[in-house]
Amino acid sequence: MKKILLYSTAIFVAVITFLPFLWMISASLMHQGQANTYPPRLLPESIDTSHYYKLFSSLDLSGYLVNSVVISLGVTVFSLLINSMGGYAFAKFRFRRKDTIFNFLLTSMIIPGQVTMLPVFLTLKNMGLINTYWAIIVPGMASIFGIFLIRQYCYSIPDSLIEAAKMDGASDFKIYLKVILPLTKPILVTLGIFSFMGTWNDFLWPLIVMTDSGMYTLPVALANLMGEHVQDTELMMAGSVVTILPVLIVFLVLQKYYIKGIMMGSVKG
Amino acid sequence: MKKTTFSTLALFLGPGLAVLLIFFFLPVMAAFILSFTDFNIYSLGNPDYLRFVGFDNYMKLFSDDMFWTALKNTFYFVIAGGPLSIAASLGAAILLNSKLIRFKGIFRLTYFLPVVTTLVAVAIVWRYIYHPRYGLLNYFLGFCGIDPLDWLGDPHLAMPAIIIMAVWKNFGYNMIIFIAGLQNIPEELYEAASLEGASAWQKFRNITLPMLAPTTIFITIITMIGYFQLFAEPYVMTQGGPLNSTLSIVLYMYQEGFRWWNIGYSTAIAFSLFIIILIGTVIQFRVQKALEK
């Protein structure tokens, strides 16, 4: 009896969480106007892929897709490199005021990013980076959260391994490359997913730094599309599917790392 | 171990700290200075048209109805939406932690899906779900005998609508953290309680909740910080309307800053938000300390 109750609750919640997605996909395949009927349709009468076709032909969503992919990958690659070096240094190097600096970084995590938007915008403008991929990649290359995550993980690496490598005459950089990076692979994957998804899903920043519509990322392009096509429910749903799908795939493939990362991030340092 | 040499330090920490300095710490300071000026569209055209105005921007906030509305709405969102989404996370975590349930992986995955999806896209989807005539939500409510509601068009319903969507979108994230917390509770505690004849509710009240307290505090803090920064949902779904009922602080800051280029004023709004979040965080740390004792 209790089991039935638990199962029905679990299934009920699952249906609620999944229904919006289901409807999104379903509506994106309906004929024009069919998503706006009463009573609402749950499934299309017959499959109509013309909205997807329109997205990639006359509305040219593929360019935005490329932008999103390059920017998200760019942030991911750079942030992995820079944050892992920083995190490793904070975990294993010995230098003055290490803890003071690190605690200062940690504390400043509560400053909301919005505070910095305007000055960062003006800085990027002076660097001539507005309307380039760098406008999103450069500010995203280092994050306090990323450094924190790597540092936590590096603590689990025994010092003896590093010492042994030093004995063999390896340079600091070589140790990082040959010992630390392979050992921190799981957390690197986690951080990579975080960076990729965070960048992919971000809206406000690309909205601001990409004044040239050819440089929009998918979410910005989608919100833009909404302006003129708010009546075209089916088209908007197709656009949403295209925007969501890549992150969803990344998530499904790498979900166990991602979930592990959330748990790690919640362990207080 | 001897001290790391400066050149090695510079190699490893230099890039990260430089990026943080240029794109975070200096901008924070610049923003702080800007918040004491009247930098606006005129100053953008001609730097001579810039004045230091002391605390004027901050004083102006106090008499600015829009700011108070935004503040009120944001608090509404944090105070109603925050606990609701934490409760949903906890409920889901307990459900999935139950030994009676199988296929945990599938359920967990499903519950987690909204978290990873693009906010703008789901906000657009929900806009249609909330449609007063054709929306799914009203259709299902119709079965319960509830007349169609104009979710995003009615000033009293727009914020609840945004809260419902936010809970749906976010509960999976905290659920994972709660599951981790639940798994750390030693099984023996429950067994001992069962032997003493404790009811399920008593076990929850006297074992689960106290043992989860540190996790809960952590979740409360990150949820609060995140929820105070409400922006994309109202930007996409309502543009702050109707009757400013979904105007959040960040949305207001965005409008003042990037729509009207009242930069001085906009940075003052941003810092007020920072101070509010700071106070909120400090209070919660205090609560945590008190609980630990």
Added chain:
Amino acid sequence: MKSKLIFLLLSAAIFWSCGNHTADKTTITFWAIGAEGEQVSKLIPEFERQNPGIKVRVQQIPWTAAHEKLITAFASETLPDVFQVGNTWVPEFEALGTVEPLDDYLMKSGVIRDTSFFEGILSTNEIDGKIYGIPWYVDTRVLFYRTDVIEKAGYSSPPKTWNELYDLSKKIKAQNPENYAFFLPTNEWLPFILFGIQNGSALLKNNDSYGDFSGKPFREAFEYLAKYYYDGLAPKDMQAVMNIYQAFTEAYFSMLITGPWNVTEMKNRLPAQMQNKWMTAPLPSPDSVYPGYSLAGGSSIVINKNSGKKNLAWKFIEFLSSHEIQYRFYNQVSALPSVKSVWDEPALKNDKYMQAFYVQLNRTKATPKIPEWEQIVFAKIQQYAEFVAAKKLTVEEALKELDSDTDKILEKRRWILEKEGKL
């Protein structure tokens, strides 16, 4: 190895994106807004055919984000060579010193001259005697009404004065108390400004440095409109009207003030049996001079002062302003031509709905030409309209607060005017 490859590809892609935008000397970039922006692309091949060697790159931005996009682009020095602005934005870009004065171009032009355009519309582009924008398409508001409903209420022709409008509304309401007569959305600032201007309000005073909404002309107009809410002649619950076409069909309201795009929309969206039951008319007037003023709206095209291709940009403006292209654009999106001669074309002349617009376009006024204007109407006026309709504030209280809000917005303008000795 694999990761190195990805890294290399990525860097290549990123660098490519940077180099990609140094467009050559013969390509001009044009930013256009909204549906017209989507449609203008279709005219480009014709322009490129007429002007071999010049290429135009069009970018479309939606109205909801257009203003912030343009100003942000100014701040980052990424404005295109030539771009569309709502004609009320011209003062803002003039204040930023980013738009090119066009008087010389206009004087030398063999295609257009200042008399080609409607006077009221052109004047919105004129600041301190210089013209900064060329009207592209125009927009003014007229009265749309249900012929059958007003006939039943005893009116054979549309109302010509405020009194008639009110009287007619009362009669319509009396016929069917469930319904309303006049649609006056509280979330739109425009009707409020419109009636104020009709009544002779300048909206601002002292060289546009203080609000003048509490002044008698504006107050009277606002009180007049508030009566429509208080007497149940206009719906104040905007949620009740999700779809104005449906509401108009159901005679939920029978009159509304709106713009030219709704002629097309009404033709498309109203059911067939409704099509001979609606009409457009110039606006009623507070006095005996018919019609009353309407707003000089529309979009203008401006040239970026820092563009290196101003002559090419001007060629493009001339192209968009030529009789043929204006006419074609009208047929394409029903954007009302800014060039007067186009209105003699049969498609416009014989369109019974268009006549009201032509009459009205000859009687328009501009809103105050200051950068802050958009901010005042956008953020403030509709807010107080909502409060008045909901009876949270009286008209007098609302206008007093509106004035004080406006004065706050204008504080910096006063300071600059004083500094320049203009106050």
